[in-house]
Every structure is written in C-alpha cells, then in structure tokens.
Amino acid sequence: MSLIIETRDLVKRYGKFTAVNELSLEVPAGSIYGFVGPNGAGKTTTMRMLTTLTRPTAGQAWVAGHSVTEEPRAVRRAIGYMPDEFGVYDDMRVWEYLDFFAACYDIPENERKRLIDDLLELVDLTHRREDMVDKLSRGMKQRLSLARTLAHDPLVLILDEPASGLDPRARVEIRELLVELAKMGKTIFFSSHILADVAEICTHIGIVEAGEMVIQGSMDDMRAQLTPHREIIVTVRDQETAERVKSLVALMADVLDVLILEPKAGRSRVQINFAGDDDGVAAINQKLSAEGILVMGFTEETKDLESMFMRVTKGIVT
Numbered sequence: 001m002s003l004i005i006e007t008r009d010l011v012k013r014y015g016k017f018t019a020v021n022e023l024s025l026e027v028p029a030g031s032i033y034g035f036v037g038p039n040g041a042g043k044t045t046t047m048r049m050l051t052t053l054t055r056p057t058a059g060q061a062w063v064a065g066h067s068v069t070e071e072p073r074a075v076r077r078a079i080g081y082m083p084d085e086f087g088v089y090d091d092m093r094v095w096e097y098l099d100f101f102a103a104c105y106d107i108p109e110n111e112r113k114r115l116i117d118d119l120l121e122l123v124d125l126t127h128r129r130e131d132m133v134d135k136l137s138r139g140m141k142q143r144l145s146l147a148r149t150l151a152h153d154p155l156v157l158i159l160d161e162p163a164s165g166l167d168p169r170a171r172v173e174i175r176e177l178l179v180e181l182a183k184m185g186k187t188i189f190f191s192s193h194i195l196a197d198v199a200e201i202c203t204h205i206g207i208v209e210a211g212e213m214v215i216q217g218s219m220d221d222m223r224a225q226l227t228p229h230r231e232i233i234v235t236v237r238d239q240e241t242a243e244r245v246k247s248l249v250a251l252m253a254d255v256l257d258v259l260i261l262e263p264k265a266g267r268s269r270v271q272i273n274f275a276g277d278d279d280g281v282a283a284i285n286q287k288l289s290a291e292g293i294l295v296m297g298f299t300e301e302t303k304d305l306e307s308m309f310m311r312v313t314k315g316i317v318t
Contacts, residue, residue: 004029004156004187005050010059012045012211019045021211022059027189027204032182034198034205035191036309042211043191044084047160050189051081064155080149084160086141089133094125097133098148105152119147123177139170146177157181159190163197175201195309207309229256232272232281234288235264235297242268248291254280267296 005027012020020042027033037043048054050063052072061068064078089097098116107115120126123143128136136144142162149157162178163171171194178188179201192198198205199219206216215222236242239260246258254276261269274280285298 002029003027005033005061005063005189007046007050007061008059010046010049010061011057012042012049012054013057019211020049020056023208023211023213025061025206025213026216027187029187030182030185031204032178032188032202033190034202035189035208036193036195036198036205037191037208038193041208043208044160045211046208047081047158047189047191050075051079051158052076077152078155080152080154080157082145082149082157082159082162084164086138086145092133093129094120094131094133094136094144095129097144098151101148102151107151115151119150122150122180123147124173137170139166139173142166142170142174143177146174150181154186156187156189159188161192162190163192163194171197228275230274230276230281231301232274232284233261233297233299233301234270234272234295235267236270237267237294237296239263239268241293242270244291245270245288245293248287248293249284252280252284252287255284 003026005025007023007025010020010023010025011018023042023046025046035043035046045054049056050061050068052068052075055069063075066074066078068075092100095116098119099112102112102115103109117126120129123146125140125143125147128140133141133144146157146159146162149159159178163174166174175197178190182188202219204216204218205222207214234245236245242260246260249255249272250258254274256273256275258273259271261271263269272284274284281300285295288295288298
C-alpha cells in the first residue's frame with residue numbers, strides 16, 4: 001500500500017496545552033480519508049501541520065514523499081488546501097477570484113482562461129462566472145473554494161470541514177464532487193464531525209479524540225474490527241417462545257451466544273451472536289420455521305459509523 005500522507009508521533013503543543021499528541025496517520029494514495037473527531041479534537045491543528053502552516057513541536061510528517069519541515073515548498077506544490085473559513089473577497093467576481101489564485105501559482109496568463117472555464121464547469125459554477133464572490137451562497141462559496149484548490153492540479157486535497165454549515169442539498173453536492181475528484185486520481189483527506197458524510201463516501205477513516213488517534217483503517221476493516229460477529233434479532237410472540245428459540249439455536253454451528261432481550265412493543269426478542277456466513281443465517285431461519293416457531297421479525301443488526309464512533313471513543317477523557 002503506497003502512502004501519500006504519513007505522520008509518525010506528530011506533536012503540537014501550545015505552552016502547557018497539547019493539541020496533537022503523538023499522532024500517527026497513514027493515508028493511502030487514491031483514497032478518500034475521513035479524519036473524524038469532535039470539535040477541539042486536534043483535526044485543524046493536524047491539517048495546519050500537514051500544509052506547512054504550523055510547525056510541529058515533535059514528530060515527523062510527509063506529504064507525497066516530502067517532509068513538511070524540511071521540504072515545505074515541495075509539499076505546497078503537491079497539495080490543495082481548503083481551510084474551514086472562506087475568507088473575505090468583497091470586490092471580486094467569481095472568475096477573478098480563480099484568476100487571482102491561478103496567478104499565485106505562476107500559471108501563465110494565456111492558460112488561465114481555459115483553466116478557469118474548466119474549473120467552473122467541474123464545480124458547476126459556470127453560470128455564476130460574473131457574480132460577485134460575496135453574493136454567493138455558502139454552498140457555492142465552498143464549491144468555489146474547492147475549485148481554487150485545484151488550480152495547480154495537486155496530487156492531494158486537504159479539506160478542513162468542507163461540509164460544515166451547509167444545508168442538506170449543498171452537503172450532497174460537495175460529497176458528489178469529492179467522489180468525482182477521487183475518480184480523477186486525487187487523494188482526498190478531509191476532516192469532519194458529520195459522520196453521515198464520512199460513511200457515505202470514505203474508503204478510509206481515522207478517529208481522533210483529544211489530540212490522539214483512537215483507531216484508523218479502511219472502512220471495511222474498521223467495521224470488521226469493531227463488529228467481529230453478526231447480531232441477529234428474532235422477534236417472537238411471547239417469552240415462552242423466546243426461550244424455545246434460545247434452546248433451538250444455542251448449539252447450532254457458529255452460534256456464539258444467545259440472549260433474551262427486553263420486550264419491545266409487546267413482543268419478545270432474542271439476540272443471536274453469530275460468526276457464520278449468509279448460508280448459516282439462512283439455516284437458523286429455516287430451523288425455526290421447521291420447528292413451527294411463529295417468527296414476527298428476523299433481522300440482522302448493522303452497525304453504522306455513529307455507533308462505531310461512540311464505541312471507540314467511550315471513556316476517552318477530553
């Protein structure tokens with residue numbers, strides 16, 4: 001696995017306060033990596049170190065193979081950074097905003113018009129080309145800011161809370177745009193505390209709390225690690241039937257445990273912790289049916305990112 005962002009024991013202290021504490025990151029090339037944590041967890045400070053805006057107190061970090069402390073110019077050429085605040089540009093049109101940043105990246109004037117046209121088309125702002133920047137909605141400003149990060153065709157996009165403060169439609173548009181950029185070969189590293197956005201598009205995730213990495217990995221590996229077995233919930237008519245279900249399935253292959261849960265909506269429920277495959281799940285259902293059990297519900301519990309987050313951060317002191 002080729003890493004495009006890597007940190008080892010990264011530390012940032014402000015006086016006696018430690019904002020980032022021995023953080024180790026591994027972001028594979030081509031991934032969409034969600035950097036997740038509550039406000040104040042150290043996400044922005046980490047990003048400022050990765051983008052060479054803040055110097056680490058200790059530890060090391062590399063972006064696209066370049067050290068953030070020893071090769072800052074090379075790092076800046078490799079990244080497109082979108083901070084969590086847009087900034088103030090009162091007297092500038094949309095195309096002028098992009099032209100200004102393209103000029104900052106030393107893109108020749110005769111190439112900038114075509115570049116601006118392409119960027120506006122990519123973020124669906126062509127129809128706003130002549131609008132004043134300060135008159136755009138927040139969602140449009142976020143898309144324009146993203147277009148600006150792409151002006152010099154960077155390998156890596158480092159985005160600080162790109163969906164923060166957006167309405168649901170604008171959030172969906174930003175998510176779709178990030179997926180499209182990943183398909184174009186960009187590595188996307190973005191911070192968020194909106195777990196639904198991360199679960200929707202990310203291939204990898206890192207959960208940070210109080211400046212420390214709690215857990216990281218691919219989304220598939222994370223789910224497997226945090227939910228090592230399947231949970232099947234069987235709903236039946238009464239407690240007597242629940243006891244019968246428990247006795248029937250307890251000794252079946254790959255059944256780890258059987259628990260009778262608190263009744264819900266007047267129905268009794270049985271939780272089956274199961275380590276088998278889909279055929280094994282079907283076999284449990286078939287056995288209950290063959291034994292004449294009247295099953296009111298047979299579902300497999302799925303753990304979403306929110307439950308994963310709550311599990312791994314439980315007990316962490318902030």
